[in-house]
C-alpha cells in the first residue's frame with residue numbers, strides 16, 4: 538500500500554539560514570532507500586539516533602524541512618504520492634504520531650485538539666467531540682487531563698494525547714515515531730497494543746523506535762536502518778537465538794546487544810576466541 542522507491546534525501550549541513558546557498562554543503566540523510574509497507578502489518582523501523590528514521594516519516598508525510606533535495610518516488614495505493622496528494626491525505630488517510638511533543642498546540646485544551654483531529658478527518662463536530670473523549674479515555678487520560686493545556690501534561694500523557702489524535706483520524710497508514718518514549722511499562726503496553734490493534738483492523742502501522750525490544754512483540758517485520766541506509770528487512774521471528782536468520786552483521790549485533798541476550802553474546806565471543814586461538 539505504501540512503496541518507497543530509491544528515496545534519497547539531502548539536507549544542508551548548516552540549516553541556520555545565513556549560509557549563502559552556493560556555499561551550502563549537503564548531507565545525505567536518506568540514501569537510496571526502498572521499502573514496501575503492507576496493510577495489516579506493524580512494520581518496525583529500528584535504528585540508532587541519527588539513522589534517519591524521523592526524516593523517513595517526514596518524507597512520507599510531506600513534512601520535510603526546507604531546503605531539501607529529494608529524489609526517488611513514493612507510491613500510495615499504486616499511485617504516486619506527490620506533495621499535493623500528501624497535503625490532501627495528511628491527517629486523514631496518513632497520520633503521524635510525532636516524536637516531538639511540541640506538536641501539541643500550547644493554547645488549546647487537550648480534548649479540543651483531539652476533536653479537531655477527528656473533524657479534520659471528516660467527522661461531524663458533535664461526533665468528533667464524543668470520539669475525542671472516548672479516545673482520550675481509552676488512553677487513560679481522565680477528565681482533568683482532557684481539559685488541561687499541553688504544559689500541564691507529563692511527557693507520557695502528552696504522548697498519549699498524540700496517539701489519541703492518530704486514533705481518531707481513522708487513518709489507513711499510521712506512522713508512530715518513538716511513541717513509547719517516556720512511558721512506564723504499563724502505558725507502553727497500552728500504546729503499543731493499540732498500534733497492534735490498528736494493524737489487526739487492516740491498517741498499516743509503521744513503528745519507529747531505537748529500541749528493538751519494544752518493537753519485536755508487536756511487529757510483523759523489522760527494518761534496520763543505519764546512516765540513512767536500509768540495512769535489512771526481516772520478519773520479527775528472525776530475531777531469536779544467535780540471530781543466525783539475520784543476514785547483516787549490524788542487525789545481529791543490535792539483536793545480541795539486548796540485555797537478555799548477553800548470554801548469546803558471550804557464547805559467540807567465546808567461540809570467536811576459540812577460532813582465533815585455533
Ligand SMILES: Nc1ncnc2c1ncn2[C@@H]1O[C@H](COP(=O)(O)OP(=O)(O)OP(=O)(O)O)[C@@H](O)[C@H]1O
Nearest residue numbers: 548549552566585586587588589590591592602747
Ligand atoms: N532539519 C534538519 N536539517 C539538517 N539535518 C537534519 C535535520 N533533521 C535531521 N537532520 C540530520 O539527519 C540525520 C537523521 O535525523 P533523524 O531525525 O531522521 O534521525 P532519527 O533516526 O530519527 O534519530 P532519533 O532516534 O534521535 O530521533 C541526523 O544526522 C540529523 O542530524
Ligand code: NI
Nearest residue numbers: 590591592636
Ligand atoms: Ni527521530
